[in-house]
Amino acid sequence: MAIELSNHPLVQHYLTILRDVETDAESFRRACSGITGVLMTEAAKQLEVDAITVQTPLEKAHGARLRGEIVFVPILRAGLGMLDAAMATVPGSSVGYIGLERDEVTAEASCYYSKMPELGAAQIVYVLDPMLATGGSAIQSIEQIKAAGATRVSMVSIIAAPEGVKALQVAHPDVTIMTGVIDRELNDSKYICPGLGDFGDRLFRT
Ligand code: PRP
Ligand code: URA
Numbered sequence: 781m782a783i784e785l786s787n788h789p790l791v792q793h794y795l796t797i798l799r800d801v802e803t804d805a806e807s808f809r810r811a812c813s814g815i816t817g818v819l820m821t822e823a824a825k826q827l828e829v830d831a832i833t834v835q836t837p838l839e840k841a842h843g844a845r846l847r848g849e850i851v852f853v854p855i856l857r858a859g860l861g862m863l864d865a866a867m868a869t870v871p872g873s874s875v876g877y878i879g880l881e882r883d884e885v886t887a888e889a890s891c892y893y894s895k896m897p898e899l900g901a902a903q904i905v906y907v908l909d910p911m912l913a914t915g916g917s918a919i920q921s922i923e924q925i926k927a928a929g930a931t932r933v934s935m936v937s938i939i940a941a942p943e944g945v946k947a948l949q950v951a952h953p954d955v956t957i958m959t960g961v962i963d964r965e966l967n968d969s970k971y972i973c974p975g976l977g978d979f980g981d982r983l984f985r986t
Contacts, residue, residue, distance in 0.1 A: 782956045783945060786822045791815055791960045798938065799976045805985045809861060812910065812983065815938055815960060816865035823906065823936050823958040824870050846872070848904045851897055851930075855880055855909040855921055858979040862908040862936070874898075876905075878924060880917045887970035889917040891924070899930040907933065910979045912940035912959065913972050915947035922952050938979075939963055941972045 794815035797803050803811070827846055834843035850870050854863045856879035867873055879893030899905065907921055912935070922933055933955050935948065940959040943966050948955065963972045971977070980986065 783949075783962075784822065784956065784958045785962065786819055786958065786960055788818050788822065790818045794818075795938070795960050799974065801977070803982075805982065808982050812861040812938070813865040816862040816908070816936070817869050819936055819938070819958055819960060820866045820869040820906070823934060823956075826934075826956070827870075827904065846870075848932075849874065849902055851876055851899065851903045851905045853878060853896075853905060853907050853921065853925060855907065855917055856893060858910050858983060859908040861979070861983045862910060862938075866906065866908055866936070870906075874903075876925070878921045880920060882913075882917065882970070887914055887916070889920055891920065894924060896925070896928045899925065899928045901931050903930055903932065905930045905933045907935045909935070910938040911972060911975075912937040912944040912948065912957070913966060914941075914970050915944035915951070918944065918948050919951040922948075922955060926952075934958065939972055939975060941966050 794811040797811040829844035830847050832843045832845050833840050850873040852866050852873050853876040854860050874897040876896040880889040880891050882889050905925055912918055925933055935957045937959045940962045965973055967973050
């Protein structure tokens, strides 16, 4: 499985805002949108286009149209913070939702909601979840997405832990990951270190 890290200066800038314990919820949301726009732009480099002709006010010109149907699947809750920026970056998408919550003691994720658009060989699915920690949430989500018919799935995260990357690689070797950074490790409570704390709580002020 391919893993791609963005070394874009904007990613480093927004990541620092997200990590900072002093960042308030408004600034956190703006930084989340900003970094998602860059990460999605990087991830979308893999997309293919069909050549078309476009009529300008003056004459015909060569043009291109994205091939395939884009589907974003934000993992609730934290993935919701990435959705608007992802949709603004890549046009014409559909959206599916998967709600997962990690148990505070075992860190195992359980599903409480799922709603998918049509998924098949024509769809290109981007799973949006800012934190790839143990990888449990991503693995379970992608299992659901594949079971619903998708054959082309990528993961877009903001911070990944080495443990989560490895687990996802083993479970879904065909899935490409785009992430802003791979942090050092998980702590005993399965939080990413140095990380940024609980993404959902910081995004939604809970
Ligand atoms: C967080 C995060 C990921 C998950 C990652 O969600 O948004 O979905 O943890 O951890 P994992 O890789 O170990 O599965 P959380 O369960 O805290 O729910 P929330 O988004 O509703 O806050
Ligand atoms: N989920 C988070 O929000 N943060 C972590 O560090 C790990 C999982």
